[in-house]
Amino acid sequence: MPTRIPTRHPDQRIAAVKPITVPAPGRDTALQVKVTAPLSGQGLPVIVFSHGNAWSLDGYQPLVDRWAAAGFVVVQPTHLDSRRNGIGWEDPRFATIWRVRIADLHAVLDHLDDILLQVDGLAPRVDRERIAVVGHSWGGQTAGAVLGARVLDADGVPGEDFSHPAVSAGALLAATGTGDSLTPFAVEHLPFMRPDFSTMTTPALVVAGGKDQSQLSTRGPEWFTDAYHLSPSPKSLLAVAEAGHTLGGIAGEMTAETTDEDPARVALVADAVSGYLLDAFALDHAPWAALNDAATTADGAWTLSRK
Template identity: 50%
Template sequence: MEQVISVSPVVLPAPGRGIDLQVRISAPIKGAQLPVILFAHGFGNSLDGYAPLVNYWAARGFVVIQPSFLDSKRIGVSPDDPRTPDIWKIRVADMKQVLDQLDDIIDVVPGLQERVDTSRIAAVGHSFGAHTSGLLLGMRVIGEEDDMSDARVQVGVLLTAAGNGGADLSPFAAANYPFMNPDFSGMKKPALVVAGDKDISPLTVRGWDWFTDPYTMSPGPKSLLTLYGGEHLLGGISGYHVVETSDENPERVAAVQQLTWAYLRTAFYPEDTAWQDAAIDLTQGKIDNKGDL
């Protein structure tokens, strides 16, 4: 485990977006050939969120980049703003802009450019951010012609990602979130799906198993981590001592930290058995797999 350096905001001009794109970059102060995690926050959060995960990943050999999306509370885009219906698309565009300007972002940290392996990139997201990351991995939205996947992203982690649309949506979700009609059949890249078995959402008429759809309805290779007792914030992953965490549980957060890191480590370096080793030690939940990682 290494010490971590974090720089924010790194400002990227974004003509047509209405406001420049701001990101945070976090990296270990030592180490080489560091893979990149592009992290998408949940609705209303920002580049300053998810420190329990970001710090853990960066301290163990990843460069983590976090954009602030237009739905962030600190930006304050109103519901009647003309951009609001397309925020889900703008999120993906923001992630792609980060990839387009990856070298510029990395250059902000002195000496980091020589230590990063930009051929290994993962898309990770929580909640709304998992929808964003899923689109980069090949998920489609039914009724939308655009394929938003990105070949630069090889693997992903989807934390409490929304499931199937249509009749599985609550009336509120069906009326307000037309983008919540995913087609997972094209999400062929390796991904870890994480769900909590106490995550009951107002967005669906189903139970917690709705959050396992990205695993069950997509082709392998995929893995599913089900966390016992986990609600939507999986014990408190969005920050230290955040008030919105209803299932605060440090052990559950530790399981998410360890297993997400281990999954990505083995995904990028198949000779490393970190994922298999972490799975053996798991006591907070269970793991299902389909296809080879």
């Protein structure tokens, strides 16, 4: 398919189709996704989005709608840890959900053609050579694995490579850092939260909040910048000084988890991701360049770093 710059403007009409069932053998519950896309435009790039713990394909509308309006096709799976599945910390299945999450993203990527065909008229408008994975919180670790990060075992030995050849860029939003500073609770319940970013070679944007103090780590908000500092270049870091873990409310307006609700902050995060990916995909360099220029006048409210 020839390269075509997607249609992008604030008033872009978008539509969502759900649920679409994706083949996922061995999964306890059917894997379902939602697809959100602009109603016009050709050569549309794809974002596969991994939600944070307990969320679902119905969350993150402020992000997803803005990405779709910017010309992206967004595919959102519901992972097993969603509230609607009722699998809590003490459930014996919880210990392996991190692997199922990664398998979910692989299933979506492997069956992308079939997914797109279930949305009328969309498949011919999609550029399958430009696919990104993005995740928030636990979804950040899930997406990071698809970008090449590995999980260290109790002896510090890196686990298997879960990267996917179809993915050429990504973004990690409030993604957990290394596992050397986990709280006792996290060590007991989340032993897989030990990412090794040294193998995460795929280009990615890392987004971190300056007020994001995790109850799972003994470190401060800088824990959420590990994916940037400890991974190979090329990487970029958007640090938002006053942002908490939901980065202004990216999971949804007035949700219980949002302690720092700020629609402007959500727009900044959404536009940073779309601008970064458009630049990484060589579709449009202007939005990312404009954001970098704006960083010089942000008065410390947010900063952009690159390596």
